[in-house]
Amino acid sequence: MRILITNDDGINAPGLKVLHDIATEIAGDGGEVWTVAPAFEQSGVGHCISYTHPMMIAKLGERRFAAEGSPADCVLAGLYDVLPERPDLVLSGVNRGNNSGDNALYSGTLGGAMEAALQGLPAIAMSQYFGPDMADLDNPFEAAAATGADTVRAILGSGIGDTADYRLFYNVNFPPVPASGVKGHKVVAQGFRRDSFFGVEPHLSPSGRKFLWIKGGPQNTPTKPDTDVAANLDGYTSITPMRCDLTAHDALNELKARI
Numbered sequence: 001m002r003i004l005i006t007n008d009d010g011i012n013a014p015g016l017k018v019l020h021d022i023a024t025e026i027a028g029d030g031g032e033v034w035t036v037a038p039a040f041e042q043s044g045v046g047h048c049i050s051y052t053h054p055m056m057i058a059k060l061g062e063r064r065f066a067a068e069g070s071p072a073d074c075v076l077a078g079l080y081d082v083l084p085e086r087p088d089l090v091l092s093g094v095n096r097g098n099n100s101g102d103n104a105l106y107s108g109t110l111g112g113a114m115e116a117a118l119q120g121l122p123a124i125a126m127s128q129y130f131g132p133d134m135a136d137l138d139n140p141f142e143a144a145a146a147t148g149a150d151t152v153r154a155i156l157g158s159g160i161g162d163t164a165d166y167r168l169f170y171n172v173n174f175p176p177v178p179a180s181g182v183k184g185h186k187v188v189a190q191g192f193r194r195d196s197f198f199g200v201e202p203h204l205s206p207s208g209r210k211f212l213w214i215k216g217g218p219q220n221t222p223t224k225p226d227t228d229v230a231a232n233l234d235g236y237t238s239i240t241p242m243r244c245d246l247t248a249h250d251a252l253n254e255l256k257a258r259i
Contacts, residue, residue, distance in 0.1 A: 001031045004087040004116075006074040008045065008095065008108025011037040011066040015094035015128065018141045022126075022148040023091055026156075032063065034087065036078040038108075039066040043095075044214070047072050047111040047244075057081065071112030079119060090116035091152070093126035093172075094144045098219060100129065100173045100228040100238060101191045106198075110171060114244050117169035124155060124170045129232045131176025131220065143237075146179035151237055154185065166245040175232045185237040191223025191230060 003023045007016045016037055023033045039058070048070045055069035057077055067077050071092060079086060092112035099107040109125045116123035128144045139145065155170055162168045171190070175182060196217030203211050223229040228238035 001027045001089065002034070002083070002085065002087045003027050003031070003089045003091060004034050004036065004075065004078045004083060005091045006035070006037050006071050006078070006112045007093055008038065008042045008071045008112070010041045011035075011039055011060065011064075013037075013041075013096065015096050015141055015144070018094045018145050018148070019091055019126065021145065022094075022152065025149040026089070026152050034063045034065075034078060034083055036065045036067060036074040036082055038071060038074060039068045042070050042108045044106050045070045045108040045111060046106055047114045048108070049073055049076070049115075071108045072115035075112050075115040075119070087121065089156075090121050090123040091126065092116075092123070093128075094141055094148065094174075095125075095127035096130070096140075097127065098129035098173050098176075098229075098232060099125065099127040099171060100232055101193045101223055102196075104171055104190060104240075104242075110169075110242075113169040113171075117167050118244060120167060122156070122169075124152060124172055126151075126172045126174070128174045129176040129219075131233075133177050133181065137178060142179045143174040143177060143182050147174065147182050147185075147237060151185055151239065155239060164243070166243045168241050168243060171228070171238075171240040171242055173228055173232050173238045175235050175237060177235050181235055182237060183235040185239055186226075186231045187239045187241070188231050189227050190240050190242070191227030193217065193219075193221045193223055193229060196221045 095109040113123035113125035
């Protein structure tokens with residue numbers, strides 16, 4: 001199996017090494033793992049592409065490349081410049097921090113998986129939830145490292161075929177617990193954290209200029225049962241099938257009738 005991996009934390013992020021180990025196990029003997037990841041951190045860029053300016057790409061080692069662009073850019077670079085043939089699978093992550101609930105909408109990690117799905121490829125985004133139960137761990141990605149390959153195998157082995165124009169991709173979030181505390185995985189919907197929003201916090205520089213820092217809300221706010229955040233906080237790895245189709249299908253017919 002040929003696998004392309006990327007992330008949004010950057011080419012030197014420890015979570016990318018965890019993902020490479022997962023991908024190597026999935027690819028198997030004789031398989032190939034190709035890395036095309038951002039040269040610098042790209043957290044929060046979503047599905048951004050560098051449409052108005054070029055990006056530099058550099059080979060850092062065998063099947064290892066860094067691009068000055070977003071995760072979606074890296075997928076495009078991998079498909080149309082770096083890899084000799086299309087990959088069988090695209091994996092994105094393992095992100096430092098969760099992409100459950102509303103975080104998924106901002107995530108560059110998911111942006112890489114989205115682009116792969118738009119290109120007609122199977123794609124899985126993976127993120128490691130952080131929390132107080134992990135404070136004493138030498139490796140905060142322990143849960144992802146221990147269970148990531150099995151989670152990927154479960155998704156690939158589900159037998160769910162997909163030929164839709166907007167094909168499926170998967171959002172996986174490992175719980176904020178040690179590997180021994182992972183209870184299993186659950187297929188759940190995307191949740192919504194109430195009263196937990198992004199905002200800004202103003203600060204003055206030494207020169208007196210005003211700068212704004214983007215500030216996130218609490219990450220331990222549970223969501224409704226049978227959704228991702230609730231599952232993660234209960235010790236389960238969440239698996240959420242997603243599509244890039246943004247149509248509100250539940251409102252479509254009523255809106256047609258009223259307009």
